[in-house]
Amino acid sequence: MRQMEESNMTRIEPMELEIVSHFHPEAGYYPEEDTTSPQMTKEEWLEKISKLKKGALPFIKLFEKHEEEYMNNGSVRFHIWEDGTGYLEKLGDFSEIHLFKKTKGLGMVIPEDIGFETIGKLDEAVKLPHFVLLNSMIRRLEGIIGDKFMESGSENLKKKLESMPSYMKFLLLSMKNSYTDVHIDFSATSVFYHVHTGRKIFYVAPPTEENLKAYEEWERWEKGTEREVWLGKKLFDQWTRIEISAGQTLMMPSGFIHFVFTPEDCVVIGGNFLLDRFLKLQFRLSKLEESCLELYRTSPTGQINETHTFEGFRNVMWATIEFYLIPQLIENPKKKELIEMGMIFLEEMNAGQRISQDWYSEEEKKAILEKLKGVMPRVSNRRHLENLALEPVAKKPK
Numbered sequence: 023m024r025q026m027e028e029s030n031m032t033r034i035e036p037m038e039l040e041i042v043s044h045f046h047p048e049a050g051y052y053p054e055e056d057t058t059s060p061q062m063t064k065e066e067w068l069e070k071i072s073k074l075k076k077g078a079l080p081f082i083k084l085f086e087k088h089e090e091e092y093m094n095n096g097s098v099r100f101h102i103w104e105d106g107t108g109y110l111e112k113l114g115d116f117s118e119i120h121l122f123k124k125t126k127g128l129g130m131v132i133p134e135d136i137g138f139e140t141i142g143k144l145d146e147a148v149k150l151p152h153f154v155l156l157n158s159m160i161r162r163l164e165g166i167i168g169d170k171f172m173e174s175g176s177e178n179l180k181k182k183l184e185s186m187p188s189y190m191k192f193l194l195l196s197m198k199n200s201y202t203d204v205h206i207d208f209s210a211t212s213v214f215y216h217v218h219t220g221r222k223i224f225y226v227a228p229p230t231e232e233n234l235k236a237y238e239e240w241e242r243w244e245k246g247t248e249r250e251v252w253l254g255k256k257l258f259d260q261w262t263r264i265e266i267s268a269g270q271t272l273m274m275p276s277g278f279i280h281f282v283f284t285p286e287d288c289v290v291i292g293g294n295f296l297l298d299r300f301l302k303l304q305f306r307l308s309k310l311e312e313s314c315l316e317l318y319r320t321s322p323t324g325q326i327n328e329t330h331t332f333e334g335f336r337n338v339m340w341a342t343i344e345f346y347l348i349p350q351l352i353e354n355p356k357k358k359e360l361i362e363m364g365m366i367f368l369e370e371m372n373a374g375q376r377i378s379q380d381w382y383s384e385e386e387k388k389a390i391l392e393k394l395k396g397v398m399p400r401v402s403n404r405r406h407l408e409n410l411a412l413e414p415v416a417k418k419p420k
């Protein structure tokens with residue numbers, strides 16, 4: 023989740039396109055730090071930046087002085103490609119980060135001209151990368167529900183279409199020296215991130231079990247109590263630095279921990295999307311967000327609210343079971359991919375859980391779970407699943 027305080031962000035949501043802008047209200051309110059010492063070692067530098075308020079001017083000044091030299095200690099593999107030609111194969115199972123120097127072949131359209139005159143038409147003008155169109159869970163759901171709505175004209179389906187979470191396109195405006203602190207994108211969504219103007223620097227660490235645990239602890243911090251050591255410090259040996267210049271596009275899979283520095287005024291078009299293949303991790307992060315919301319609801323010094331999370335995540339999961347998974351399982355009862363999804367849903371979905379803007383009543387949720395159980399083969403455990411003679415996974419084009 024992204025936290026407002028440290029990232030200095032505001033958001034406006036004009037229709038579908040989310041606009042995020044970074045600014046520095048605090049610039050100039052801090053006394054000048056002495057950042058001139060030429061022989062500051064890596065350790066001294068880390069010690070100092072860890073203690074400064076993240077994103078405030080003294081931090082930024084000192085950070086940018088040595089970030090290139092000192093903030094690249096990890097070994098996260100990322101691939102750099104000239105362009106997106108044949109990229110669906112290049113991404114493979116999309117377990118690693120990819121940087122495309124040119125947009126050709128990505129199937130993505132980003133208008134050259136982004137300004138006050140064109141901003142109203144931006145949502146329409148931006149076309150998502152093929153990979154997102156083919157694999158996004160929300161895109162798939164919109165397709166299925168959209169078709170059903172065309173047939174039936176049902177008000178209920180219309181309501182779902184109208185309140186479908188829309189995080190697949192955002193416009194992000196950041197002033198030079200903006201900074202977004204360590205986080206995982208909400209609900210462990212994957213992201214495409216195209217720098218239109220300016221430059222961005224990402225520092226990334228992999229979603230290993232150990233790192234996820236450290237992140238969970240860090241996120242559950244309660245305002246007013248002393249926060250654990252800055253995660254940037256804790257994971258210091260792992261950060262891999264990825265610079266993204268104008269015209270380049272980053273594609274980052276689910277769960278990568280990252281923080282971001284903006285060395286020049288910057289315009290970015292990007293989008294977050296959910297994928298079947300990362301269902302488990304998406305649930306893990308969504309549950310973390312739910313527990314943080316709960317924690318902060320009960321604490322007077324609330325640290326995050328719903329707008330920092332993927333609003334409607336549970337709605338999308340219920341609807342995916344109802345409109346996609348159950349019909350698919352009826353048609354293909356032996357598809358391993360579908361059975362695995364079903365197992366995760368049965369483990370993670372709870373009919374008693376209420377969320378704001380619920381699409382389903384408790385009774386409806388119970389009925390969905392019963393129906394899912396009814397169409398799942400009897401798989402008592404994972405080993406049993408491995409032994410079943412299941413059909414190989416086939417990619418279903420949308």
Ligand SMILES: O=C(O)CCC(=O)C(=O)O
Nearest residue numbers: 024201202207222282283
């Ligand atoms: O560009 C930035 O500063 C932050 C980008 C990012 O990681 C996000 O929006 O989740």
Ligand SMILES: [Fe+2]
Nearest residue numbers: 205206207280
């Ligand atoms: Fe992010």
